[in-house]
Amino acid sequence: MTDEPQISLRGVTHAYMTDDGPLPVLRDLNITVQKGAFTAVVGPSGCGKSTLTRLIAGLMFPDEGEVRLGGKLVKSPRSTVGMAFQNPVLLEWRSILRNVLLPLEIVANDLSQSQREDRARELLALVGLEGFEEKKPSELSGGMRQRASLCRALVHRPEVLILDEPFGALDAFTREDLWQIMHELRHEEEFTCLLITHDLRESVFLADEVVVLSGRPATTQEVLKVTLGKDRVLDDLYTPEATDMLAHLRHQIQIAQGRGEELAA
Amino acid sequence: MNILRKAAIPIIAIIVFVLFWEWLVWVNGWPNYKMASPSDLGPAFWKFRWLFLQYGWETLWRTVAGLMLAIVFGTLIGMIMGFSRTARDGLYPLLVGFNAIPKATVVPVIALMFVGAHDMNTILIAFLISFFPIAVSISIGLSTLEPEYRDILRSLGASKFTIFRKIALPKTLPEFFGALKVAVTLAFIGTNLMEIVEPHGKGLGHLFDSGKISADYPLMFAVLIALAVLGIFLYYVVVYLEKIFAGWAERAET
Ligand SMILES: Nc1ncnc2c1ncn2[C@@H]1O[C@H](COP(=O)(O)OP(=O)(O)OP(=O)(O)O)[C@@H](O)[C@H]1O
Numbered sequence: 001m002t003d004e005p006q007i008s009l010r011g012v013t014h015a016y017m018t019d020d021g022p023l024p025v026l027r028d029l030n031i032t033v034q035k036g037a038f039t040a041v042v043g044p045s046g047c048g049k050s051t052l053t054r055l056i057a058g059l060m061f062p063d064e065g066e067v068r069l070g071g072k073l074v075k076s077p078r079s080t081v082g083m084a085f086q087n088p089v090l091l092e093w094r095s096i097l098r099n100v101l102l103p104l105e106i107v108a109n110d111l112s113q114s115q116r117e118d119r120a121r122e123l124l125a126l127v128g129l130e131g132f133e134e135k136k137p138s139e140l141s142g143g144m145r146q147r148a149s150l151c152r153a154l155v156h157r158p159e160v161l162i163l164d165e166p167f168g169a170l171d172a173f174t175r176e177d178l179w180q181i182m183h184e185l186r187h188e189e190e191f192t193c194l195l196i197t198h199d200l201r202e203s204v205f206l207a208d209e210v211v212v213l214s215g216r217p218a219t220t221q222e223v224l225k226v227t228l229g230k231d232r233v234l235d236d237l238y239t240p241e242a243t244d245m246l247a248h249l250r251h252q253i254q255i256a257q258g259r260g261e262e263l264a265a
Numbered sequence: 266m267n268i269l270r271k272a273a274i275p276i277i278a279i280i281v282f283v284l285f286w287e288w289l290v291w292v293n294g295w296p297n298y299k300m301a302s303p304s305d306l307g308p309a310f311w312k313f314r315w316l317f318l319q320y321g322w323e324t325l326w327r328t329v330a331g332l333m334l335a336i337v338f339g340t341l342i343g344m345i346m347g348f349s350r351t352a353r354d355g356l357y358p359l360l361v362g363f364n365a366i367p368k369a370t371v372v373p374v375i376a377l378m379f380v381g382a383h384d385m386n387t388i389l390i391a392f393l394i395s396f397f398p399i400a401v402s403i404s405i406g407l408s409t410l411e412p413e414y415r416d417i418l419r420s421l422g423a424s425k426f427t428i429f430r431k432i433a434l435p436k437t438l439p440e441f442f443g444a445l446k447v448a449v450t451l452a453f454i455g456t457n458l459m460e461i462v463e464p465h466g467k468g469l470g471h472l473f474d475s476g477k478i479s480a481d482y483p484l485m486f487a488v489l490i491a492l493a494v495l496g497i498f499l500y501y502v503v504v505y506l507e508k509i510f511a512g513w514a515e516r517a518e519t
Pocket residue numbers: 016017018023025044045046047048049050051052
């Protein structure tokens with residue numbers, strides 16, 4: 001059992017029912033993420049990346065193929081999953097601390113209230129939000145809200161962290177801050193991560209492996225192993241090694257967008 | 266200082282308004298059956314002070330009872346429409362059609378259906394006239410809830426009810442109170458409609474009617490003022506509750 005991958009999608013095919021008939025979104029998709037690994041998924045806009053996260057989270061189920069978490073077939077949502085989205089979706093009427101505590105109110109656990117709060121405070125400190133615990137989300141900047149949303153996704157110590165473009169709406173500098181914070185979180189917490197992103201630099205900076213999806217219906221077009229070391233700094237993105245990887249990914253995305261031939265010509 | 270200012274401005278506005286009114290009547294030399302002046306109202310209030318208290322109370326409690334019913338029923342319908350697309354498509358035209366019927370025409374129908382049950386008739390009209398905005402606001406609040414809000418709890422295995430209680434309900438509160446401000450005024454209109462159209466010896470509407478029959482014009486004007494005061498009172502009760510339960514939404518407005 002121990003060598004079971006933490007996330008595994010096998011031959012996943014899915015279509016949405018729309019007024020114009022079925023819309024195939026995923027076709028024969030295969031993705032494997034080992035325990036503790038960090039995988040980024042990139043692909044053209046609208047190719048089905050968010051659909052993929054909803055399938056892994058057990059919020060919906062594939063028409064064909066199977067989704068497994070820790071070797072077990074996903075049949076319903078599981079409390080071993082944490083999610084964060086592009087929209088931080090913090091509850092405006094709760095303080096930052098109480099927002100982060102939310103999952104612990106849902107997921108069964110034997111923590112006392114003070115233990116829960118300690119856990120939430122510990123995470124908030126880790127992402128640099130110490131002193132903002134009692135603030136309301138509306139008093140925080142976009143980057144700070146997104147940090148709080150990451151804390152909420154991690155507070156119940158999920159085995160799997162699913163991030164759907166969490167930094168997509170942030171400005172470039174804030175985004176780079178959050179990349180660093182992701183690295184620190186990965187250092188301190190144990191989780192397997194699947195990150196959806198539009199930003200190739202982000203995927204290379206954060207992930208061990210980058211999966212490129214083809215255009216809709218999406219299938220696994222390419223898997224790139226990131227060869228940068230574990231401890232990364234932003235400057236690593238400007239090494240020839242990283243530049244090569246980025247160029248390769250960009251080319252793959254263009255193929256996925258159906259502009260491959262255009263480029264070759 | 267700030268509180269003083271806040272209280273002083275509306276009070277000054279009211280005084281100016283009353284003075285202007287008095288002046289207008291005086292300058293035009295209107296007799297009191299055309300337009301009573303504020304100085305006529307004092308004696309009218311004093312003469313009927315016990316009736317005002319009794320009838321005012323009757324109007325008030327029946328309005329509030331109708332409003333409570335509207336809140337319960339409106340929230341329920343709103344929840345059904347908010348959560349189920351099919352229910353929304355089915356119920357919406359019915360509700361709109363029902364809301365479009367002028368309630369003055371419903372009054373005699375209700376009065377016939379429940380002959381003699383005056384309190385119930387009145388409460389029923391107050392309820393019928395005021396539940397629509399509540400139902401609509403709740404259903405819109407729920408159906409426009411961004412899916413991510415639902416997903417953060419659903420992905421942890423939370424039940425529909427938990428999601429409603431922890432997220433959907435509090436998130437809808439600002440819209441709910443917005444609708445309640447409209448509903449409270451409507452319920453008040455409903456109560457008076459019943460009291461005036463189908464007189465049964467209760468409420469300020471009845472007092473108004475007796476003023477009309479006995480050609481006591483200052484009394485009629487005094488009733489109007491009493492109604493306005495009650496209406497303001499109810500409205501600000503809602504504003505106060507909104508501050509307590511949905512005060513967090515205020516900052517977002519600016
Ligand atoms: N509930 C739904 N019903 C019908 N079609 C849907 C539904 N959800 C998504 N789609 C369609 O399925 C396709 C894939 O959607 P999805 O949100 O998974 O894409 P995405 O890769 O996350 O896009 P983006 O890059 O914009 O985030 C899109 O064309 C979208 O319009």
